[in-house]
Amino acid sequence: MKVYNTLSGKKEEFSPQGKEVRMYVCGVTPYDEAHIGHAMSYIIFDVIRRYLRSQNYKVKYVQNVTDIDDKIIDRAAKLGITPAELAKKYTESFDEDMKDLNIFRAETDIYPRATEEIPKIIEVIAGLVDKGFAYPAGGSVYFRVRNDPDYGKLSHRSLEAMRAAECAVGGEEKEDAMDFALWKASKPGEPFWESPWGEGRPGWHIECSAMSLKYLGETLDIHGGGQDLIFPHHENEIAQSESFTGKKPFAKYWMHNGLLQFGEDKMSKSLGNLITIREALNRYSPDAIRIFVLSSHYRSPLTYSEEGLEAAEKGAERLMRASSLGGSKAASAQALDAETYHKRFNEAMDDDFNTAQAIATLFDLAREINEAGDSGLSFSKAQSLLAELGRDVLGLKLPETRIISAGKVTFRISGKLSAKSTVIPDTVSARVNRLIEERVNCRKEKKWQQADEIRKKLAELGVILEDTQTGTDVTYKSVPSEESLNSLMKELGIAL
């Protein structure tokens, strides 16, 4: 398996330290709703992790929550609530988003919060001060960048070049403009913790060093995040961690996803041009969002577009249909060769997680299944493979089809409804089934106009009917209200 490492700028053979892969992915600062740029990043690392698991690696996963920083304090002050309340609210909202996007979580995962890791953070800062890599000034503590000869190795730039850019600002108390804060003295009214340097709170970068050290040890296998974190965040993490432990590298493989673009610009909170994950989920299925993200390479930027999401929705529908296609009773024993697809899929994923090619393989497999279905060949093996790779590795839901009404009606849920485990109320399905039954009778009697009318009206309510050789398939794209069905039945003169 080859993995692109930002540190070396090359694809490298993946060889973790042990059987268990130690993986750390930078989490969010919960001060607002997460947007689909976040979704992109977490979907990508989710798939990387799922693939590692499918290749029989164990993965020990840690993802932080930066629940204290300037933005949280400012925002909370504006809203008149405490920073802790604000952070809690948006952490919960983020967790809900991740759940609906089908992001894998294991019992053994750790999602540490900065505010709950203060002792470890102070321990690391104190260690850096002892070793001369950091110095207190004015109640804060700064990292002494010039003492780290490796500084800049991840972002591939020199200290001189950075100084020349004259972008480093503030900090009259700093020895060097490039030095960054490990510990920030608190201002009146701000939340604070006691420390050897006075009341204050942790700087942004230090929590990741402290948490990864505490939960994953001195050397990580994979450290991931968006490309916007390469500098300064990850550069600073390396500086802190390697200076503290004296061990290099802090992380064997640094993986960074490309950023989501929105029109001409990057989608970001500061530009205000964002679509939240919640808004996206209200319009598109989680599978569509995943296919949209995974259809291009994870290191390339991706531009958000309605057309792109709609195209992905159609694709998701296609995979879902193939994975739930009912087998013919007359299917011959001759099965198609699923193994070549499995091989192609793995080869794509082994090459730095080429999900675009992996998905293309699934589309080819779907075509084979449909073809086999048309020609009466057995395709159950191919179908299990499609479901396995789609669900377990790419994290798609590929909503299950359930056969109801004695095999006459195939029931499906698709589109955005699949984000939650939607249940169609009995009162609703009873009415829909009654309408289908009525339509079946109309068709038997060749009352085509009436049959078409029922189909059309149900479609307007988000219930799609399709006739097959064995009966009628019903797909719920939304759940109609009992009342709307009642009035439809009244209009058509059909009694329950």
Add this chain to the structure above:
RNA sequence: GGCGACGUAGCCAAGUGGUUAAGGCGGGGGUCUGCAAAACCCCUAUUCACCGGUUCGAAUCCGGUCGUCGCCUCCA
């Protein structure tokens, strides 16, 4: 200004020395169907921004030109 990425069909997007240049969406034609839908089949890039060069051979390597974007400040 410094560092980096990218420019492949109507749109999205793989491919990075020799393959018929993946796949999805869209469009056109057909099969099936009462009609639809779905599915399947065929067609939709003689060509990979442009100009030179290396090579028996380049979308793929090198140089240049034009264009787009990211990072250098909080960000996934």
